[in-house]
Amino acid sequence: MNIQTPAPQALTFADYKSDLKPVWCPGCGDFSVLSAITKALATLQLPREDVALVSGIGCSSRIPAYTSVYGFHSVHGRALPVATGLKSARPDLTVLVAGGDGDGFSIGGNHFLHACRRNVDLTYIVMDNSVYGMTKGQASPTTEGDWTGSKLTPEGPGVAEFQPLEIALSAGANYIARGFSGKPNELTKLICDAVEHPGFSLIHVLSPCVTFRPEQREYKTMVHDGFGGAAFDEGTPDRREAFRRLMDDDGYSCGVLFKGNTPAFKPQTDAPRTIEEIQGDFIL
Numbered sequence: 001m002n003i004q005t006p007a008p009q010a011l012t013f014a015d016y017k018s019d020l021k022p023v024w025c026p027g028c029g030d031f032s033v034l035s036a037i038t039k040a041l042a043t044l045q046l047p048r049e050d051v052a053l054v055s056g057i058g059c060s061s062r063i064p065a066y067t068s069v070y071g072f073h074s075v076h077g078r079a080l081p082v083a084t085g086l087k088s089a090r091p092d093l094t095v096l097v098a099g100g101d102g103d104g105f106s107i108g109g110n111h112f113l114h115a116c117r118r119n120v121d122l123t124y125i126v127m128d129n130s131v132y133g134m135t136k137g138q139a140s141p142t143t144e145g146d147w148t149g150s151k152l153t154p155e156g157p158g159v160a161e162f163q164p165l166e167i168a169l170s171a172g173a174n175y176i177a178r179g180f181s182g183k184p185n186e187l188t189k190l191i192c193d194a195v196e197h198p199g200f201s202l203i204h205v206l207s208p209c210v211t212f213r214p215e216q217r218e219y220k221t222m223v224h225d226g227f228g229g230a231a232f233d234e235g236t237p238d239r240r241e242a243f244r245r246l247m248d249d250d251g252y253s254c255g256v257l258f259k260g261n262t263p264a265f266k267p268q269t270d271a272p273r274t275i276e277e278i279q280g281d282f283i284l
């Protein structure tokens with residue numbers, strides 16, 4: 001009798017979803033970002049037990065609950081340090097990090113700078129709606145200085161917007177791209193590309209908050225492919241050239257901006273280590 005071992009079944013999109021129904025407002029951009037992350041996991045066929053998705057706090061940071069990979073819904077602004085510790089202790093895992101503009105650039109802004117600079121192999125997906133959605137519509141670091149939609153800042157926040165791509169490029173991130181929730185197939189490609197690229201990857205996603213920034217529904221008429229005339233997936237490996245391309249960015253360019261060649265940060269040893277020893281790598 002010829003008994004053959006059956007070929008392993010490919011995992012489907014549904015296998016990477018959890019049973020929970022997202023509690024976001026109907027029309028929120030984060031639904032499509034969830035779909036793109038789930039599709040990327042299915043495209044890459046990563047074993048679910050080898051993937052972790054870490055988030056902070058905010059509407060967008062609920063995302064780990066809606067996938068079937070390991071998830072950690074951590075503390076406001078602290079997703080990157082949690083993910084850095086996880087990846088350092090378990091370099092065999094694929095670690096994704098997700099959250100909002102408030103979480104990542106306001107309370108978590110300093111962690112963002114140092115995550116770019118340390119270049120640990122993480123893929124950071126920021127759902128940017130230029131508002132604190134969860135706490136009911138206050139201005140965030142990426143809110144336009146003249147946005148008068150919050151009673152807390154009736155004349156607008158009055159300060160210049162935080163520029164995530166320029167800051168990531170200056171701080172040392174090794175992969176930088178922008179996507180749009182309204183183009184989930186393109187976003188899926190960016191996520192796959194970023195996961196496969198070594199080092200710290202930032203994917204800045206324009207993801208409308210239809211409740212507190214309903215005008216963001218118009219993003220669909222404003223986004224366009226490529227930075228500085230390059231094609232959607234034509235990122236440059238040259239940081240100076242990436243800066244030149246960013247000078248022409250109107251904030252709605254989508255695609256890969258930069259794909260660097262810096263090797264990812266490696267923990268000093270592969271041997272199992274205590275928390276205190278891992279912390280020693282990061283007192284810099």
Ligand SMILES: Cc1ncc(C[n+]2csc(CCOP(=O)(O)OP(=O)(O)O)c2C)c(N)n1
Pocket residue numbers: 057058059060061076099100101102103104127129131132133134135140209
């Ligand atoms: C230490 C701490 N400070 C403040 C808050 C309140 N808080 C919860 S979510 C949030 C902002 C979320 O905004 P963002 O990260 O942009 O996510 P969104 O809801 O827009 O997706 C704030 C200020 C908190 N939970 N913890």
Ligand code: SF4
Pocket residue numbers: 023024025027028029030059060129133134208209210211212
């Ligand atoms: S408040 Fe805004 S960000 Fe939060 S779920 Fe609703 S639409 Fe999405």
Ligand SMILES: [Mg+2]
Pocket residue numbers: 058100101102127128129130131132133140
């Ligand atoms: Mg937000």
